[in-house]
Amino acid sequence: MPKTLAILVLVGVTAIGGWFVVSAWGGGSVQQPVAYNHKVHIDAGMECAACHTGAEEGTHAGIPTTDKCALCHKVDRPYPKTPKDLAFYLKANKEIPWRQLHRTRRHVYFSHQRHVALAGIDCEKCHGDVKKKTTPFDRAAFPDRQAGMNLCVDCHRKEKVTTDCMACHR
Ligand code: HEC
Ligand code: HEC
Ligand code: HEC
């Protein structure tokens, strides 16, 4: 098979397969270890970057460690309410084994800083309405469910940003 054709076939297969490699892909949803609720924390006035510390200034947004939760949640205090699943990890002083669901392929380069701080794109544009989410993510969620690298390339085209293969595939 000629090389260009092989690439086109690969791209096609990836597009059908979905944007991200999600461990739960096709097999229903992932169960997270603690019933985290984004809405109550946003309503309490917290910023996204207070927990996802790399979301504005880093390559990776990051998922918070247990000591971040322990700033407010104490097993022996009634407020804020600390459900049993969270109390278990706090008492044991253990990391909560969150499953990261949004993840690009190894050969793809993506930087949060570039998109959030430099381009000023809202989290919602790529991750959906997280502020209203009352249950943990159980799959990678994107508002328009575009597949494969199309979501990246479509926006780059619209915004007149590079669509050079080597910009994203390093
Ligand atoms: C700045 C303080 C603060 C931090 C930090 C914080 N929480 Fe909370 N959390 C709250 C408040 C306020 C509530 C609502 C409390 C209530 O209704 O009693 C809450 C409620 C919750 C609930 C109950 C949700 C529900 O549906 O009722 C869970 C679960 C929870 N937090 C998990 C976490 C986890 C996991 C972390 C760490 C990643 C964390 N929290 C970090 C303040 C915080
Ligand atoms: C232009 C699209 C885009 C925007 C805007 C965006 N993200 Fe992401 N996000 C991604 C992609 C792509 C990944 C997977 C990254 C990877 O595999 O390295 C990701 C991954 C994540 C993850 C998983 C953990 C990690 O370290 O990768 C978190 C948490 C996250 N984003 C939070 C945020 C927050 C908070 C904002 C806003 C401040 C935001 N994102 C804005 C596309 C975006
Ligand atoms: C109090 C800490 C806290 C705050 C504030 C917070 N998050 Fe999160 N976020 C978490 C935790 C814990 C998880 C893992 C559990 C889950 O999926 O809900 C998570 C998961 C995510 C994920 C999925 C990561 C993955 O790939 O598995 C995205 C995307 C995300 N948050 C975006 C946001 C955005 C956007 C905001 C602001 C509107 C925000 N978060 C505010 C704690 C927080």
Ligand code: HEC
């Ligand atoms: C909603 C629009 C949007 C989406 C979706 C998007 N990008 Fe971008 N991207 C931009 C903009 C705008 C810039 C230019 C930012 C700046 O000012 O430097 C950019 C810049 C980049 C750059 C730097 C380009 C250079 O000039 O070197 C890379 C690499 C990149 N994006 C990769 C990705 C990847 C990978 C994805 C998908 C996972 C993605 N982008 C999704 C809008 C987007």
Ligand code: HEC
């Ligand atoms: C704006 C960013 C961006 C640009 C530009 C881009 N890609 Fe991609 N590409 C991606 C992302 C993100 C994925 C991963 C999709 C997934 O995981 O489902 C991907 C996946 C692929 C794959 C599938 C690899 C696999 O692991 O299955 C091939 C092949 C590919 N791209 C080739 C190209 C070629 C050839 C070009 C230039 C014509 C190009 N890409 C330009 C972001 C980009």
